[in-house]
Amino acid sequence: MTPNVPLIAVERVGKRYPSSSGPVEAIADVSLTVGEGEFCTIIGPSGCGKSTLLGMLAGLVPCDSGRVLVAGAPVTGPDPRRVATVFQDPGLFPWRTALENVEFGLELQGVPRDRRRQVATDLLAPLGLARFADKYPRELSGGMRQRVAIGRALAIDTAILLMDEPFGALDEQTRVLMGEWLLDIWRRTRKTVVFVTHSLHEALALSSRVIVMTARPGRIKSVLELPQPYPRAMESADLVSLRAKLWGEIREESMRSMER
């Protein structure tokens, strides 16, 4: 790949959904690029189309206008060789054990049984799930389930990891710990992460760049670069003022989305 082609390029994408009161414009004219190794967070009020945007990157949602390029090639559908996705609902297969869930993507790629079992087993230890390999999803806690889902995404070892509010359904404490743990994974694997959230704390603690989206139809409102080193002291003057600034922007959009 030539260095001047960004790993992910979103070019003027738009999406409308049909509804009973006519088509609703979910996102309009969004353009952005994400470079290799970035941790890019998309934040915005509910219903601003951030999940739609992520779905477009994943190849799960077709664009009505514009296009998405990954490594210079237009996205036409899911590409598990380049992109892995984690959803808010972990979507684990209830008839598979934790280990078998982690193996899923490798299985679809035709990796031999022994090999994929090895990869999945090696992944479970850093996920803190070594003792839970043979447990079924119903026997795991919410945080564990989400870690299995992340393991499933990491197993196919893609350059890009998309995460759609992966910790949204977890309690505050678990959420913070999962964030720290994800940061650790990201720093070791140097994957490119696009992370959708509505949590200010997550955005500031994790991202190298934060993209704020407007209320519907979602457009890009502002972009915040965060060069601060990790792990970040969230109480530092620097981050406290950044937090206030970010909150100001999101507050405005949230008010607008509540007023409609």
Added chain:
Amino acid sequence: MRARTRSLQVAILLGGIALWEIAARAANPLLYVPPSAALPALRDLLTLTSYPDLPSHLLLTIQEIVVAYGLAVLAGLGVGFGLGLNRVLGRVYAPILAALYAVPAVVWYPSLMLFFGLDAASKIAFGFLLGFFPITLAVLAGVRQTNPQLVTVARAFGARPHVLFVKVMLPAMLFTLVGGLRTGLALSVIGVIVGEILGSKSGLGSLINHAYGLARTPDYVALVVLALGVVVSTDVAATLLERRAQRWTAE
């Protein structure tokens, strides 16, 4: 616990037989055949003295069941998935199917005999008709209760439609599906035997009709016991398959 359940079941069975004997003796033993008369009849039946051509009748009935059920499974899976996966078709046809299922199926039988004649074809058609509905409706219900998030996840990991079907849809709906297949089997068996009783010259049902018509009540009872044996053994086979399926999803 298991042994206790078993011995209780045996006790209930024996008690039932004893009650039957007492009641039949008190009433008219020609109409209410006591077990003491049914057992020799059953022996005569199985030694082929009362009905020497029993094996060919039984074979015909089993063949009819196999064909009727096989067709019901194929059509049920096809129609069920067709309607389940195509939202528009499903919305149009599912209520019609459910309404048809509610109609007592036996009302169709005279017209089936008109269409397919008195031979095996009409029995197969009736067994098919009875087995088709529960299978189709189970597939429809199974498709609808599959968590759409699982489908999204599988697609994100690159699952093509046939992989999606085998690795996600089938395991997700397995219990509903197997339940429908079992009900369908029981109803197909009933359809074939009832069809034979209502009008045919061969098959287990026709023998039942024959014995009944000639007031050979002990033979009639013996044939009913044999028919019960057929139904129970298909159900046992279905149970074994169900266990198999459970193990398969657990893998």
